[in-house]
Amino acid sequence: MDVKHTEDIFAALKPDQTDRKPLYLQLAERLRELINSGTLRGGDTVPPERELAELTGVSRVTVRKSLEQLVTAGLLTQRPGAGTFVSRRIQQPLSVLMGFSDDMRARGYEPSSIWLDKRAAGASPDEAMALGIAPAAPVLRLKRIRTADGEPMAIETAVISRRDLASPELVRESFYAALKAHGLLPVRALQRIRARMATLHEAELLHISHPTAILEIERRSFLPDGRVLEVTFSCYRADLYDFVVELQTSEEHD
Structure with a gap:
């Protein structure tokens, strides 16, 4: 980012004095x-507090309080003697159904995948139950490491019935692009999230130390007619991901 462009970005942060x-x-x-x-x-x-204060027309005390808010929220990190930096953590809203690739591109990152397994197989008991199909029914199992700018973010295994996608070769970089090409975009999804310790193999794949906590997510996506289209089992790096949900009060509450 060149100096002039950087100055323009931060100068635009100037608060509205009438607000x-x-x-x-x-x-x-x-x-x-x-x-x-x-x-x-x-x-x-x-930028340092003094420079940011000059660019935005506020006091250093105001700048310091603003930065403290974002450090507490996990969006910024401060290193003594080095400065303030944007955290590498990703805030993922739970109210939006979006593929990993589209999400990363929208954030300015370059998504990619490292394939670990891409094949036709018989559904395991857990996969069959999640998809609502018979045990050992033919499915595609697509397992890969998801990366952003080359950094491992998650291990993802997507499973879909072969009646919807017949061959693993139909999926290239984006699973959702393959679904869209076959008129199979889901309209809603259910996610279950829990924290657990990464296995040694998962830690090696995600380039994290062992033992370290990860976020395990099971997501079932549904078609407009209510049928389960796919189930995805993922392990996300807990040091890089925050999952955010907006809550609203009901009309009647204590």
Whole structure:
């Protein structure tokens, strides 16, 4: 990022003095938007407090409080003697159904996959139950490491009945692109998330130390008629991923 472009980005964070919201919250929200939109990416440097204060027209105390908000939220990290940096953590909203590749591109990362297994097989008992098909029924099992800018993010195993996708060769880089090409895009999904310790093999594949916690996710995706289209079993790096859900109050609550 060139110096002039960097200055323009951070100067645009200048709070609205007529807004009744505290200046430090306005600045924190604008910084959060830059990070969530991918304008600022993991590892990018945030200007020093003095420089950021000059660019945005607020005091260093205001800048410090804004940065503290985002450090607490896990969006920024501060290293003594080095400065403030955008965290490499990904905030993944649970309310949006999107393929990994599209999600990473929207954030400014280059997605890729390292295939571990891509073949036709008989459904395991767990796979059959999740898909609502008979045990040992023919399925495609697609297992790969998902990467962003070359860094391993997750191990993902997608399973789909062969009545929907006949051959593993139909899936190239994007599983959802293959589904779309066959008119099979899901309209909703259910996800179950739990934390556990990574196995030694998982830690090696994800380039993390062992023992380390990971996020295990089972997702079932549904077609408009309510039929389960696919089930995906994933292990995400807990040091890089936050899953976020928006909650709303009901009309009647205590």
